[in-house]
Amino acid sequence: MRSQDYxxxxxxxxxxxxxxxxxxxxxxxxxxxxxxxxxxAGFEADICAAVGVPYCVALSSGxxxxxxxxxxxxxxxxxxxLCPSFTFVATANPVVYLGATPVFIDSEADTWNLCxxxxxxxxxxxxxxxxxxxxxIVVHLYGMPAKLPEILALxxxxxxxVLEDAAEAxxxxxxxxxxxxxxxxxxxSFNGNKILTTSGGGALVTYDRALAERARFLATxxxxxxxYYQHSQLGYNYxxxxxxxxxxxxxxxxxxxxxKRRRQIFEWYREHLAGLPGLVVAPAAEPAGxxxxxxxxxxxxxxxxxxxxxxxxxxxxxxxxxxxxxxSRPLWKPLHLQPLFADAPVYGGAVCADLFARGLCLPSGTxxxxxxxxRVREALVEALG
Ligand SMILES: *Cc1c(COP(=O)(O)O)cnc(C)c1O
Numbered sequence: 329m330r331s332q333d334y335x336x337x338x339x340x341x342x343x344x345x346x347x348x349x350x351x352x353x354x355x356x357x358x359x360x361x362x363x364x365x366x367x368x369a370g371f372e373a374d375i376c377a378a379v380g381v382p383y384c385v386a387l388s389s390g391x392x393x394x395x396x397x398x399x400x401x402x403x404x405x406x407x408x409x410l411c412p413s414f415t416f417v418a419t420a421n422p423v424v425y426l427g428a429t430p431v432f433i434d435s436e437a438d439t440w441n442l443c444x445x446x447x448x449x450x451x452x453x454x455x456x457x458x459x460x461x462x463x464x465i466v467v468h469l470y471g472m473p474a475k476l477p478e479i480l481a482l483x484x485x486x487x488x489x490v491l492e493d494a495a496e497a498x499x500x501x502x503x504x505x506x507x508x509x510x511x512x513x514x515x516x517s518f519n520g521n522k523i524l525t526t527s528g529g530g531a532l533v534t535y536d537r538a539l540a541e542r543a544r545f546l547a548t549x550x551x552x553x554x555x556y557y558q559h560s561q562l563g564y565n566y567x568x569x570x571x572x573x574x575x576x577x578x579x580x581x582x583x584x585x586x587x588k589r590r591r592q593i594f595e596w597y598r599e600h601l602a603g604l605p606g607l608v609v610a611p612a613a614e615p616a617g618x619x620x621x622x623x624x625x626x627x628x629x630x631x632x633x634x635x636x637x638x639x640x641x642x643x644x645x646x647x648x649x650x651x652x653x654x655x656s657r658p659l660w661k662p663l664h665l666q667p668l669f670a671d672a673p674v675y676g677g678a679v680c681a682d683l684f685a686r687g688l689c690l691p692s693g694t695x696x697x698x699x700x701x702x703r704v705r706e707a708l709v710e711a712l713g
Contacts, residue, residue, distance in 0.1 A: 339693070340522075340692055351578055352571055355367055361571055362570060365570040367576075371526075371576040371577050372531070378498075379533055380505065381508070381533045383533065383539075385532045385533075385543045386531050387547055388566050389519065391418040393515040394465075396532055396546055397491045398463060400534075404426055405428065407427075409461060409463045409464070409465060410447065410454075412435065412465070412663075413433060413435070413680050414680035433675050434446045435680040437679055439474055440469050443679065447479065449676075451486050454673075463491055466511065470620070470624045471624075472497075472620040473502045476502050489511070490510070492508055492513070498516050499584070499587035500618070513533070515531070515532055518531070524582065527572060587622075591622045594625045594692075597690060604708060606630045607712065608627065608628050623692065625689070627688050628683070629686045642685075649707050655691060656689060659684050660684070661684055
């Protein structure tokens, strides 16, 4: 981030509070810069309390957490892992790290997440082809809860363990229960663009004490219990530092405040963009009893709508916003359309391909004020005529 560019409106920049530095200072004073220390334990306890799960392991990134999570679920070479196509690439890359293959599933139009019908079709087809999927990754895109009742019922029916990629969904809820605790393993990201950040970091949560211990073991080079360095398993260097965990402790104090502000920003856009031709703020409705943290506010253009200027596309909007020094981004490009995954199986794909073709993410940072939101609206009005 170019700190000198005060005028630029970013999509989702880091938003620090007042207390993060206290924890970092304490680590300096105690010379507890490393190794694992009180900030790490405190950060993990904060996440457990917020998510309502008994065990948490703080890690260097959300991607590392997904990697370890898949190992905990037994994924290995030759396995297949069910995964939404409509997500960030970091959801699926660790599947490939392990020599397994992602099997991509289309979205449904309500929440943009895993379509339960396509999912059933995929499970039956893979089993019919002689290979039962080893694991299922559920993602809550842009913080919006996926259709958990249907998805978890399928996972149970076919006895497939679930990894919940809640990287974008810290603070989101389903039936008053925080997301992240619905799978055998849950994952969060504290990357710089997420709702809370440690400048870079992640976490793995679980109800299973043995899984948490194994994650901690694998994340610290898999050192056997011996006085010398002995290793019987392949390990990784994935632990979060005690300094960064200090930032995380300060950030966790702000979770409710940040969710509230993201949701206000979404509502502001919904109200103030309502009159614009051929544009909707979406996905509109949260499933009954659920709450999205509204990490990013996203819009869809409706090219079939006669009101839409025929020249308006997400890309022309993005370029126009750019001339006003406002950052915006297309929605995630579906993974089944990525050159990297050209050979991976896919079930459906048209729903998320259409969302990608019509969608744009708007600046949604919690530090934005009314004036900045108005700037975004004005630029959209100019672009749409
Ligand atoms: C950000 C993100 C990740 C990866 O998290 P990092 O901390 O950046 O490694 C994984 N999945 C989704 C859906 C994400 O948005």
